[in-house]
Amino acid sequence: MLRGFECEHELYAREILRKKGLKSTAQRLAVVHVLHTSEKSLSVGEIHDGVKKILGTTGLATIYRTLEMFEDLGIVKRLHFPDGGYGYTFSQGEHVHHMICLACRGVFDFPECPIKSLDYTSAESQGFYVEDHSIQLFGQCGKCREQAVC
Amino acid sequence: MLRGFECEHELYAREILRKKGLKSTAQRLAVVHVLHTSEKSLSVGEIHDGVKKILGTTGLATIYRTLEMFEDLGIVKRLHFPDGGYGYTFSQGEHVHHMICLACRGVFDFPECPIKSLDYTSAESQGFYVEDHSIQLFGQCGKCREQAVC
DNA sequence: AATTAAATGAGAATATTTTTCAACTAAACT
DNA sequence: AGTTTAGTTGAAAAATATTCTCATTTAATT
Missing domain, CATH: 3.30.1490.190 (Ferric-uptake regulator, C-terminal dimerisarion domain)
Incomplete structure (x- = not known):
């Protein structure tokens, strides 16, 4: 699969995925990349846009699936804002x-x-x-x- | 308008609405009633159901409008759960x-x-x-x- | 009782999220 | 390096959730 932006955060995610028998796909690593290089939390749509910038076309369903899974794995954290919106931020489970x-x-x-x-x-x-x-x-x-x- | 279940919580809401020049409609007071008589937080759908039990037919849009307004007024509080869902609870602004x-x-x-x-x-x-x-x-x-x- | 500004209901319109399934691919194993 | 396999993806449809529109209704005031 496509590499090239491999850093400690992506290796961290790869490791967690590997331990669970899950695949480190380009889409998943792109989500990690987009999130950890952003200083602000991102909405689902913003993450989708960021991933599309890296990989070209990417299904929105994949983004939803990835974020749900990442939250279970502790790789991302979902934050809710007082205005009712929410966003995701990268997390290392701490x-x-x-x-x-x-x-x-x-x-x-x-x-x-x-x-x-x-x-x-x-x-x-x-x-x-x-x-x-x-x-x-x-x-x-x-x-x-x-x-x-x- | 329909009375009959007037209690301190409804009077509290009436007062806040009055001060803002907003109307104390049956629908709004029913939302207050449903929420403060529930020991658990309620979803939009559960609130809608509860209000319909009191008033008969009630538009879902009204429930959404009421809850948004009530949150701004501090009459309800929106709570988010770890599973991604959310619900409302009665609040007195404290x-x-x-x-x-x-x-x-x-x-x-x-x-x-x-x-x-x-x-x-x-x-x-x-x-x-x-x-x-x-x-x-x-x-x-x-x-x-x-x-x-x- | 009349007036008026605010609110409602019903349904249409949007927006958001999930599901389905055939095609694809990372990882493990020859 | 090629094969196998289970997990993944994309695209579109389906299901949910939320907001908007506007004609009608109603609470509050006069």
Whole structure:
């Protein structure tokens, strides 16, 4: 298959796919490439466009299939925005929380997990068993603040 | 217009609508009723069904329009689940975080906001201006744990 | 009761996502 | 390097989900 833009991120994805007996197709690696070279999160359509730029024609269904699979594998993360939209960002499966710029949809890692220091006592006192949590900060990134008119 | 199930939640919604010069229609109050009497979050279709049970025929477009408006007004909150679905829960505009049961989609308030005690220093050191944040705990509620087979 | 601006319903129009299936291809095995 | 095989893809159709249009209705005000 077509190579040429092989980097650590693509090798990382190849490895995960290989372990699961899944194929490292040009389409899948192109999705990895498009996502990890983007500083902002991307919609399904934007990912499709990016992949088409690399491979020429590519079916939209393949993009949907790939993203769903990648999310299960922890290769991408789906983020929901307050306006109801959503996008994908590359992920290496780590426990990371994000700061999301509402202006450019840029995604930045939030270095600390405040829940780590916190315990789940108040949840558990209500009989709730916590399996996972998600934290997101919304606002404006440095670049967008500079460009802002106000 | 049709009354009969007027309670504090409906009066609360009426007041917000009135202040904005919007009408308290039977459809809107029925959405409030359906949502606040449900212990779990509801999909658009479930809300539509619930409203139809109260009012008879009701257009789906009205449900969509109402939910969008209610979200802007802080009367409902849209929650996204790890499986990609989403649902709505009644809200009174307060800063509350939720514990979401993955089994029944029940929504419970998480009493403390860990971000309150935390500061945004690490975000701000990256030049990011934080406007809002969202925290969600996912897991299993007490009721679903009891019913679980394992 | 009359007025008016806002809201609704029904269905058409869009948009989004999933499914189907024949053709294709990466990976493993000669 | 060629064969085999199971997994994948593309294209189009199908299924879902969401938004829009506009004539009719209604809540709120006078």
